[in-house]
Amino acid sequence: MLVPTVAVDTHPVVLAYNAFQVVGIAGSYFSESKNPMPYSKFAVSSKKNDDGTSTTKKMVPSRMGMLIIYVPATIVALAVQWFLLPLIKDSTPTVAGWLVFAHFVKRDLEVLCLHKYSGSTELDAARMIAFVYALTALMICFVSTPTTELASREVYSGVSLFVVGSLGNLYHHYLLAKLRSDSVRKYVAPKGGLFQFVAAPHYLFELIAWLGIAVASHQLTGYLNLLSMTMYLSARSQNQNNWNKNKFSEKEWPASRKNMVPFVY
Structure with missing residues (x-):
């Protein structure tokens, strides 16, 4: 049985970021539940103000919006792993x-080659999510425990979980893409895989x-970050x-039908 172990980097910058993460965990579920992030089917081009007027949002095509969200984190992860870690910390890249890096490369490729889009994304929201993802990539790459200091079970368990999760996510993204033809972009009830049980198996x-x-990070x-993502995706799956x-x-x-975890939630 996998028993996760956790180390704590006590550098002041890391501790400050951890405090920022805790605040995000506390608010991410309720924020997303009340006001879904405006991309995909939840994108809105205008917002109603308290005085009855409307504010028009700057929108971009969904494919471009998704690339804005994912590409910066891809670049940051590669830069830290390939250049900055050996240069600044005199250490090898971490698992x-x-x-x-692999996670965000996968997301980029899915945006370019798999997903079929019909809507738009709010530009400011895409930029904000891009910043959060890039910061997440930066911090995980920098603070993660070097591979040589990890127990072999942590390396194998971490990689195995990542592969299973990534393949399961990709498969359910493929099922979603199959529902929409190149000429017809209407929404169809998802089916196949764990869609028979939950609304968002790709989030799980x-x-x-x-x-x-x-x-694999051991930090x-x-x-x-996992807790923050769990809160956010739990709320989004409910939406x-x-x-x-x-x-x-x-x-x-x-x-x-449940939200994300079959028979449970």
Whole structure:
């Protein structure tokens, strides 16, 4: 049985970032539950103000918005792993750092080659998420325990969890992409895989991948990131499930279907 172990980097910058993560964990679920991040089907081009007026949001095509979100973190992870760690810390790149890089490369490739988009993304939201992801990549790459100091079970467990999570996430993204033809971009009730049980199995597998990164990181920063992602994706899966229930008939989408974890949540 895997028993995760956690080390704590006591550098003041890292501790300050950990405090920032704790605040994010506390607020991410409630923030996302109340106001879903405006991308994908939750994108809105205008916002109603208290005085009754509307503010128009600057939007970009969804594919461009997703690249804005993921590419900076990809570049940051590669730069830290390949250049900055050997230069600044005189140390070798870490397993967790390469897993972070692989995660965002996968996301970039999915945006370019797999996903089929029809909507738009709020530009400011894309920039904000991009900053958070880039900062996450930077910190995990920098603070993760060197591979030579990890127990072999932590390396193998972390990599195995990441591979399982990434493949499961990719498979369910593939199922979603199959639902939409190149000419028709309407929403269809997802089916196949764990979509028979939950609204967002791709989120569940993404969290398994982040768990693998946390185990390989062997640092508090990685586990706090996992908790933050869990809160955020839990709320977003709930929003997704509610959207499906309103969009599709009971036959297409039963009211009993869970959000993210089969039979549980």
